[in-house]
Amino acid sequence: MIKKILIANRAEVVSRIARTCQKMGVKTVGIYSEADKDSPYLSSVDETVCVGPSNPTESYLNIQAIIDAANKTGADAVHPGYGFLSERGIFAKAVTDSGMSWIGPQPEILLAISSKCYMRQLAVEVGAEVTPGTLNPVKSPEEVVSFGEAYGWPVFLKLDKGGGGKGIEKVTSPSKVAEVLDRTTSIGKAAFGSGDCYIETVVLNPRHIEVQFIADKAGNVVCLGERECSIQRRHQKIIEEALSPVVTPADREILFANTKAIIKKLGYTGAGTIECLRTQKGKYYFMELNARLQVEHPVSEFITGQDIVQRQIEIASGAELDVTQNDINFMGHSIEARIYAEDPETFYPSPGTINKVTLPKIGKNLRVDHNLSDGCVVPPFYDPMLAKVISWAEDRPKAVAYLIQALKEFEIEGVKTNIPINLRILEHRKFFDRSMDTGFIDNYLS
Numbered sequence: 001m002i003k004k005i006l007i008a009n010r011a012e013v014v015s016r017i018a019r020t021c022q023k024m025g026v027k028t029v030g031i032y033s034e035a036d037k038d039s040p041y042l043s044s045v046d047e048t049v050c051v052g053p054s055n056p057t058e059s060y061l062n063i064q065a066i067i068d069a070a071n072k073t074g075a076d077a078v079h080p081g082y083g084f085l086s087e088r089g090i091f092a093k094a095v096t097d098s099g100m101s102w103i104g105p106q107p108e109i110l111l112a113i114s115s116k117c118y119m120r121q122l123a124v125e126v127g128a129e130v131t132p133g134t135l136n137p138v139k140s141p142e143e144v145v146s147f148g149e150a151y152g153w154p155v156f157l158k159l160d161k162g163g164g165g166k167g168i169e170k171v172t173s174p175s176k177v178a179e180v181l182d183r184t185t186s187i188g189k190a191a192f193g194s195g196d197c198y199i200e201t202v203v204l205n206p207r208h209i210e211v212q213f214i215a216d217k218a219g220n221v222v223c224l225g226e227r228e229c230s231i232q233r234r235h236q237k238i239i240e241e242a243l244s245p246v247v248t249p250a251d252r253e254i255l256f257a258n259t260k261a262i263i264k265k266l267g268y269t270g271a272g273t274i275e276c277l278r279t280q281k282g283k284y285y286f287m288e289l290n291a292r293l294q295v296e297h298p299v300s301e302f303i304t305g306q307d308i309v310q311r312q313i314e315i316a317s318g319a320e321l322d323v324t325q326n327d328i329n330f331m332g333h334s335i336e337a338r339i340y341a342e343d344p345e346t347f348y349p350s351p352g353t354i355n356k357v358t359l360p361k362i363g364k365n366l367r368v369d370h371n372l373s374d375g376c377v378v379p380p381f382y383d384p385m386l387a388k389v390i391s392w393a394e395d396r397p398k399a400v401a402y403l404i405q406a407l408k409e410f411e412i413e414g415v416k417t418n419i420p421i422n423l424r425i426l427e428h429r430k431f432f433d434r435s436m437d438t439g440f441i442d443n444y445l446s
Contacts, residue, residue: 001317002026002077002101006070007045008091009081010036010060011371012387013293015044017079020309029073031066033059035379041371047073054381060084063091067098077101077316079309083383086292087163089114103316105270105291113266113289114161117198123286126261131277131285133200144177147199157181159188160196165235167191170202205437206277208232209244209284211259212300214271214311220321221263223256224300224308225330229275230436231425233347238418238441239425240296241335242303245396245434246278255284256325262289271297271312280437295338295388298367302334302392333399334392337407337422339370341384344420351380355414360406365392368406378415386417396434400426421445 004027007014018028030045035054042048049069052059059065061084070078078095080086080103089111092102104110113119117137120130132151137160138144148155148171157180159167167187169180185195212224228244229237247255259274273290297308306328311321341350357372370387378384389410391402404426407419421441425431430444 002103002313004029004073004075005077005079005103005313006031006066006073006075007079007081008060008066009079009084009086010039010382011041011385012369013081013295014041015371016369017081017309018044020307020313023307024310024313026313029069029075031060031069033381035377035381038377039371040373040376049073054379056084056381060382063094066091067094070095070100071098075100077103077313079103079312080292082292082295087114087290101316103270103312105268105272109266109268110291113291115196116158116162116288117160117196119262119289120198120286122265123258123262126258126265128258128262128286129284131200131203131287134198137196137198138181141177141181144171144181144199145174148174148177151201154202156200156202157184157197158200159184159192159194160198161192161194162188163192167197168235203277203279203285205280205439206230207244207246207437208237208275209247209255209278210273210275210290210294211255212242212271212273212294212297212308213259213263214306214308214315214321215263215269216315216321217269217318218320219264219267220324221260222321222323222325222328223259224304224306224328226252226255227273227296227299229296230438231431231440232438233441237296237338239335239337239422240299241333241396241399242299243330243333251282251284258284258286262286270315271308295385296336298369298388298390299334299336302367302390303330303332304328305331332392332394333396334390335396335399335403335426336388336390337403337426338385338418339387339389339410339412339422340418341378341386341412341415342418343416344418347418349380349384350416351378351384352415353377354412356411357413358409358411360389360409365402366390366406367392368410372412386412397432400432 006029028045051065085091092107188195208229215221231239275287367390393399
């Protein structure tokens with residue numbers, strides 16, 4: 001069994017992972033940059049190590065510094081959290097080459113699935129439909145033009161190795177192809193080390209549906225339900241819920257079957273998420289595999305009673321799943337709202353000092369994962385997410401009501417937050433009617 005885990009991340013996800021480790025009797029090591037030396041999350045771990053300056057490329061993305069910190073503290077495993085190096089095969093390999101356990105899928109699988117084209121090909125092989133488009137990277141602007149002329153404009157150009165909403169560009173006409181392809185390629189080379197792009201047709205007014213799964217080394221795969229993640233801004237999720245209010249039991253059966261087929265074909269172990277687009281006519285297209293813990297995992301934990309982080313640690317320790325699909329029962333409804341330090345009108349980041357925090361009342365119907373305390377600093381160098389507020393109730397209307405009340409009680413003084421936007425979304429008639437799609441914010445809140 002793993003005895004000490006270095007958590008290669010920052011902010012609220014560190015506290016989240018540390019909470020499960022404490023429950024399991026596993027020691028924890030937290031890392032921090034110079035900008036985070038007084039951050040609240042550091043109080044949740046047993047040991048801390050500074051891994052570099054404020055610039056993330058010199059600290060949270062510095063593989064050697066993180067490996068050195070793990071070796072220095074005697075950690076026998078690394079949990080990457082989400083973001084930063086969490087899906088980088090080269091980091092996972094560095095961890096395992098150092099003799100430590102990697103809490104995630106195998107390094108060689110991470111390296112392979114970093115290519116979205118590879119995953120699209122694999123999905124087709126097992127019978128899952130993918131968004132219409134190319135299965136291989138495009139080689140020239142002329143190829144994009146030919147595709148657009150054949151399938152209609154606009155089309156999406158997407159980075160083969162993109163992520164986090166980066167590297168997704170809409171091309172509206174042949175005259176825009178060269179410009180957009182050049183820009184997307186440049187973003188890919190700078191952010192992901194690859195400028196390869198592929199093409200997808202534009203699915204009008206889709207819903208974003210994803211399936212949470214856990215898989216062990218014996219080939220057992222269990223799905224923990226699906227999540228509705230359609231409330232987004234610039235391809236970044238803001239509000240998520242489980243189960244989706246639009247997925248039928250028959251849909252769910254197909255989604256689970258496709259998920260299990262893809263994961264078994266890969267030989268993948270650990271937790272992960274299969275992401276899909278749902279058309280207005282109810283067709284589901286495979287999009288990608290997220291090979292890590294997701295920000296929105298708490299809603300799945302609420303409705304299943306499963307601790308996904310605990311499952312990750314158990315599987316990395318060599319344990320087989322002690323539950324089957326028939327053991328997973330979906331209880332009630334859960335919704336999560338992400339709280340960001342950003343201007344609610346412009347969406348620009350709002351770094352600064354938080355003078356005072358008043359948290360909503362936490363109980364069986366409410367969970368708050370956060371990195372907040374009076375006087376703490378929100379640095380300008382990183383993702384500005386401060387907290388996640390997650391509600392649960394017997395049904396969706398009650399869960400929404402609990403979340404609205406919690407957000408009204410949540411007070412953060414000193415920086416601007418997106419709480420007003422979250423409230424506008426949750427109180428909007430279209431959200432209450434369950435008729436949202438990925439264009440919700442642009443169509444109804446602009």
